[in-house]
Amino acid sequence: MSLLAILFLVLGLGLISWISARMRASRFVRGVGSDRPHSLPSYHGWYVGLWVTIPALLFLAVWASVSPGLISQAVLATPGAANLPAFGMERAAVLSEARAIATGAVHGGFHAQAASLAPAYRTAIMHYGLIGAAVTLILAFAGGAFAFTKVRSDFRARTRVERLVMGALLIASLIAILTTIGIFGSLVFESWRFFNMVSPLEFLFGTQWSPQTAIRADQVGSSGAFGAVALFWGTIFIGAIIAMIVAIPLGLMSAVYLTQYAKPSTRRWVKPILEILAGVPTVVYGYFAALTVAPALRDFAVMIGISNASSESALAAGIVMGVMIIPFVSSMADDSIAAVPQSMRDGSLAMGATPSETIRKVLLPAALPGVVGGVLLAVSRAIGETMIVVMAAGLAANLTLNPFASVTTVTTQIVQLLTGDQEFESAKTLAAFALGLVLFIVTLLLNIVALRVVKKYREAYD
Amino acid sequence: MTTNHKMIARDVSVFYGDKKAIDSVSIDVDMENVTAFIGPSGCGKSTFLRTLNRMNDTISIARVEGTIELDGEDIYASGMDVVQLRARVGMVFQKPNPFPKSIYENVAYGPRIHGLAAGKPEMDQVVEKSLRRAGLWDEVKDRLQDSGTALSGGQQQRLCIARAIAVDPEVILMDEPCSALDPIATAKIEELIHELRGRYAIVIVTHNMQQAARVSQRTAFFHLGTLVEYGETSEIFTNPRQEKTKDYITGRYG
Ligand SMILES: Nc1ncnc2c1ncn2[C@@H]1O[C@H](COP(=O)(O)OP(=O)(O)OP(=O)(O)O)[C@@H](O)[C@H]1O
Numbered sequence: 022m023s024l025l026a027i028l029f030l031v032l033g034l035g036l037i038s039w040i041s042a043r044m045r046a047s048r049f050v051r052g053v054g055s056d057r058p059h060s061l062p063s064y065h066g067w068y069v070g071l072w073v074t075i076p077a078l079l080f081l082a083v084w085a086s087v088s089p090g091l092i093s094q095a096v097l098a099t100p101g102a103a104n105l106p107a108f109g110m111e112r113a114a115v116l117s118e119a120r121a122i123a124t125g126a127v128h129g130g131f132h133a134q135a136a137s138l139a140p141a142y143r144t145a146i147m148h149y150g151l152i153g154a155a156v157t158l159i160l161a162f163a164g165g166a167f168a169f170t171k172v173r174s175d176f177r178a179r180t181r182v183e184r185l186v187m188g189a190l191l192i193a194s195l196i197a198i199l200t201t202i203g204i205f206g207s208l209v210f211e212s213w214r215f216f217n218m219v220s221p222l223e224f225l226f227g228t229q230w231s232p233q234t235a236i237r238a239d240q241v242g243s244s245g246a247f248g249a250v251a252l253f254w255g256t257i258f259i260g261a262i263i264a265m266i267v268a269i270p271l272g273l274m275s276a277v278y279l280t281q282y283a284k285p286s287t288r289r290w291v292k293p294i295l296e297i298l299a300g301v302p303t304v305v306y307g308y309f310a311a312l313t314v315a316p317a318l319r320d321f322a323v324m325i326g327i328s329n330a331s332s333e334s335a336l337a338a339g340i341v342m343g344v345m346i347i348p349f350v351s352s353m354a355d356d357s358i359a360a361v362p363q364s365m366r367d368g369s370l371a372m373g374a375t376p377s378e379t380i381r382k383v384l385l386p387a388a389l390p391g392v393v394g395g396v397l398l399a400v401s402r403a404i405g406e407t408m409i410v411v412m413a414a415g416l417a418a419n420l421t422l423n424p425f426a427s428v429t430t431v432t433t434q435i436v437q438l439l440t441g442d443q444e445f446e447s448a449k450t451l452a453a454f455a456l457g458l459v460l461f462i463v464t465l466l467l468n469i470v471a472l473r474v475v476k477k478y479r480e481a482y483d
Numbered sequence: 484m485t486t487n488h489k490m491i492a493r494d495v496s497v498f499y500g501d502k503k504a505i506d507s508v509s510i511d512v513d514m515e516n517v518t519a520f521i522g523p524s525g526c527g528k529s530t531f532l533r534t535l536n537r538m539n540d541t542i543s544i545a546r547v548e549g550t551i552e553l554d555g556e557d558i559y560a561s562g563m564d565v566v567q568l569r570a571r572v573g574m575v576f577q578k579p580n581p582f583p584k585s586i587y588e589n590v591a592y593g594p595r596i597h598g599l600a601a602g603k604p605e606m607d608q609v610v611e612k613s614l615r616r617a618g619l620w621d622e623v624k625d626r627l628q629d630s631g632t633a634l635s636g637g638q639q640q641r642l643c644i645a646r647a648i649a650v651d652p653e654v655i656l657m658d659e660p661c662s663a664l665d666p667i668a669t670a671k672i673e674e675l676i677h678e679l680r681g682r683y684a685i686v687i688v689t690h691n692m693q694q695a696a697r698v699s700q701r702t703a704f705f706h707l708g709t710l711v712e713y714g715e716t717s718e719i720f721t722n723p724r725q726e727k728t729k730d731y732i733t734g735r736y737g
């Protein structure tokens with residue numbers, strides 16, 4: 022029996038047991054007071070249904086991962102396998118071919134031996150398939166029987182089901198956390214290997230970036246240089262400076278307009294449109310930056326007499342990124358302005374302050390921590406943003422203040438280092454992990470600080 | 484006759500959307516007088532009070548009909564400057580709402596907006612004078628730079644009163660200024676109202692009958708958006724003309 026069939030069988034059993042336990046529970050006498058049935062019928066249904074399905078499915082999951090190994094073990098133990106090639110890769114090829122023939126995926130084989138092993142495979146698959154199916158069904162029935170005997174009027178099915186739900190939610194959230202820890206761990210590991218080749222001091226404080234390790238030792242720049250300062254500067258220049266110069270005023274002003282001036286009907290359609298900005302794929306922004314904004318800026322720069330203006334400029338990438346970030350800043354600012362109590366606003370207006378005085382002198386100062394938190398979150402997003410800078414910022418690691426010049430960022434370089442044919446052991450490839458680690462740590466810190474700032478401020482009014 | 488009334492409201496009706504919250508109310512407010520608005524919850528006391536300095540403008544669905552004059556000038560006329568009006572008719576709210584700024588900055592807020600003090604020494608004087616009048620000076624004079632929100636509820640409310648009188652208003656509107664305060668803080672505010680009475684026209688909304696009797700000279704009883712009775716406080720409390728008023732002040736309303 023195939024895994025899929027068993028899966029459906031178990032689920033079907035679960036459904037049947039859910040229905041029957043429910044029916045049984047709904048016939049409980051409706052007493053009063055402490056005689057009242059503890060749980061609603063559907064909780065009994067869930068209790069039994071979960072007992073039928075969960076142990077069986079857990080077993081099935083484990084079985085699905087171990088049974089292929091058991092099957093090949095069994096095949097290798099047959100006499101026909103004795104004269105298999107000793108060399109690992111060829112041996113594996115023969116085995117997988119035999120397996121394919123056995124399951125009917127292919128007919129004649131490339132290796133003669135494969136066909137002869139196929140029957141052994143077929144029996145082994147049958148054998149273990151039957152064992153798996155039998156154990157699964159036994160578990161399902163045993164679980165069901167166990168749970169069904171408990172369906173009585175005073176059984177606390179609700180409490181049990183709630184506990185199970187809680188467990189499931191806990192596991193779900195742990196998965197996200199564990200993934201993060203895993204990512205961090207692998208970054209640290211690979212970076213450590215990198216720092217064995219290149220000193221961390223050179224990486225963090227060196228200004229020379231040319232990661233191309235040459236193929237022949239006598240080529241120019243054969244050694245490669247990994248001073249990332251120019252990358253850090255480019256990242257900050259685009260993400261934290263230019264983008265924020267665009268995003269902070271525009272985001273704040275739109276938040277102020279939306280919370281203080283816009284009529285509810287206006288707000289109803291302006292706000293969603295603003296939020297659409299956040300949903301535009303970044304590659305589209307990248308296009309826009311590279312094909313529209315960057316050439317226009319270059320022409321402009323040339324016109325005002327900056328001769329070395331590049332067609333890939335920090336300014337183009339920064340401006341477009343700023344536009345992308347506007348919704349973040351504005352929705353955070355919107356929330357924190359809305360969190361300032363109405364009584365503050367009334368108090369100021371009743372003193373004879375105009376709406377704009379009220380905003381400048383009372384609302385914004387009171388909302389400032391929340392706004393700052395929002396800006397920090399936006400910065401952390403901007404410096405991790407990849408697509409726009411890959412398409413519009415360029416690759417030259419320039420340590421420059423000129424916004425019309427081409428600069429490069431950490432994310433651009435990571436993409437650059439990891440795309441194309443790479444050998445995994447070189448400092449060039451590993452440098453990407455070190456860059457990733459730096460980015461990870463910086464964004465993490467920014468997020469932590471931002472969330473603390475926001476939280477502290479929320480407490481002040483609640 | 485009309486000349487010695489500070490504010491005159493004639494046939495004032497207020498609508499929230501289609502709902503009528505105030506129905507044709509006429510009232511006069513005099514200088515050197517405390518006028519109390521009493522009445523059951525939801526009868527429109529706050530709504531009417533807010534028409535007197537046009538705070539209803541901040542509610543988009545609110546609409547006011549009728550005329551209200553301040554010194555003979557229609558405050559709802561199109562040429563009326565709301566900023567000026569609110570400087571002349573100040574307001575103190577039910578819940579103390581000092582700004583999250585220093586005590587000093589709270590009081591200096593109004594004078595700054597209206598350009599009432601040139602230079603720091605003059606502003607210092609205005610702040611001190613206002614805090615003294617609000618009876619708060621001695622308690623806060625050594626910590627003017629502390630945050631206004633760090634004061635006790637009663638002190639915060641007196642700070643709000645100081646803030647309101649810092650712009651030298653002529654009328655002060657108070658919407659249940661003591662309802663968030665304990666009896667001692669309440670007594671302080673009542674005392675303060677007594678002292679302020681000589682300089683301003685004061686209108687106070689209150690749910691506390693004794694308070695109305697103690698602090699006011701005139702009392703208006705509202706019921707379901709209408710003005711049921713308006714007259715001398717002593718008259719209203721000892722000898723009300725309307726049956727409804729009598730029921731309400733004797734606590735039989737319900
Ligand atoms: N912003 C508003 N929008 C719509 N209706 C309102 C608004 N404010 C008040 N109302 C309505 O107007 C009526 C009068 O309300 P108002 O607040 O003036 O009563 P009040 O006498 O001050 O009551 P309380 O003693 O409880 O403060 C009530 O029915 C209320 O529901």
Ligand SMILES: [Mg+2]
Pocket residue numbers: 528529530658
């Ligand atoms: Mg009220």
